[in-house]
Amino acid sequence: MKKIFLAIVSSLSGLLLILGLFFPGTILDRIRIFILDWAIIVGAIALAIAIINLLSVHWNKVFTNEKRDYASPFFIVGFITVILIGILLGPNNQFFVNLASTTIITVEASLSAVLALTLSLASFRFFTKKQNFLAIVFGISTVIFLLLFSGILSLGENIPLIKALNNALNSLPIAGSTGILIGISLGAILTSLRIIFGFDRPYDRN
Template identity: 30%
Template sequence: MKKAIPILIAGLSGLLVLVALIWQPQLAGWLEVVLNWAVIIASVAALVAMATLLLAHTRKIIMVRHGFIYSVILIGAFLVSFVGGMTAGVENPSYLRWIAAIQQPAEASLLGLAALVMAAAALRLFHQRGWSALTVSFGISALVFLVLGLGWLQALQIPQLDIVIGYLEALPLVGMRGLLIGMGLGALLLGLRIVLGLERPYGE
C-alpha cells in the first residue's frame, strides 16, 4: 500500500494535467494551480539539493579531507553571491554586474576550451571510430558545412552553385526529421510509462 501511494500520485497528477490540456479553457484554472504547485516544488527541490551539496562540502572542510580547499572556494562563493542577492536584491544592477563578471568569462572560456578540444578530437575521428557509412558521411558533411560556413562559395554568386548549395543545406534536415521523430516516440512512451506507473523515476 505504502509503495502504491507515489505511483497513484504520479498517475493522478499526470492524468489531471493531460485532461486539463485537452479540455481547455474549461480546466485552465486547475491546470494553472497544478503547474504553480509544480514550480514551487521544483524550486524547493533545487534548494534542498543545494543544501545537500553545501552540507557535503561543509563535512569535507570540517574533516579536512583531501581537496577541502575547493570546498572552501565553493561555499565562500555561494555565501557571497547568495547574501549579496538577498540583501541587494537579485535585480540590483551592481549585483548582477558582479555575478556576470564571474559567470560570463568562466562560461565563455569553457565554451572556447570546448572548441579547442573538439578540433583535436575531430582530427582523430577515423582513428577513433574507424571507416563506416556513418563516419565517412559525418566527415564529408562536416567539411562541406565548414566550407559553406565561410561564405566564400555564396560570395561567388553563381546561380547554379547557389541551387546546389540550397540542396546541400537542406540535406541534414532529412536526418534531423527522422532523428526527432524517433526521439519523440521514445519520449512519448517514457511519459506514458511514468503516468501508468510502469516506470518509477522517484524510486522503488
C-alpha cells in the same frame, strides 16, 4: 499498497494535466494550474535542499584532511558573496546583474573550452579507430563547431564571401539543436506516457 497508491497518484496527476491542456477554461484547467503551482513549490524546495547539500559537500572538502579540495573555498566564498549582494542590493541592481552575468559567462567559457577539448579528442580517437564516412562527418562537424565558437570567422564580416559563409555555418547548429529538441520532446512524451500508464515507476526505488 504503497506502490499502488503512488502509481494511482502519478497516473491521475498526469491525466489531469493532459486533460487540462485539452479543455482550457474548465475545472480541469484550474486543477492543472493548481497541480503545477504545487509542482513549482516542491521544485523550489528541492532546489534549496540541493544547494544546501552542495554547500555542505564543499564545506566538508575544505575541513576534511582526507579529501581536501582547494577549489572548494573559492566556490563557497563566491557563492556567499553573490547571494549576499543579491539579498542586500536586490536582483534588479545593475551591479548585481553585472556580477551574476560575469560569473555565468565565466562558467560558460570554461564549459565551452572543456567541450571543445572533448570534441577534439573524441574526433581524433574516432578517426584513428574507424576511417569511414561517419568518422569524416564527425571530424568535419567538430572543425566547423570550433571555427564558429572561436570567433575567427567574425573577423572577416566586412568581406561578403566570409559573411555569407559565416551565416551559412551559423544555421547548422540551429538545425542540429532543432533535431535534438525534437528528440528530447518525443522522449519526454513517451516517458510521460509510460509513467502515466504505470509501465515505468521512477518513484519506486525498491
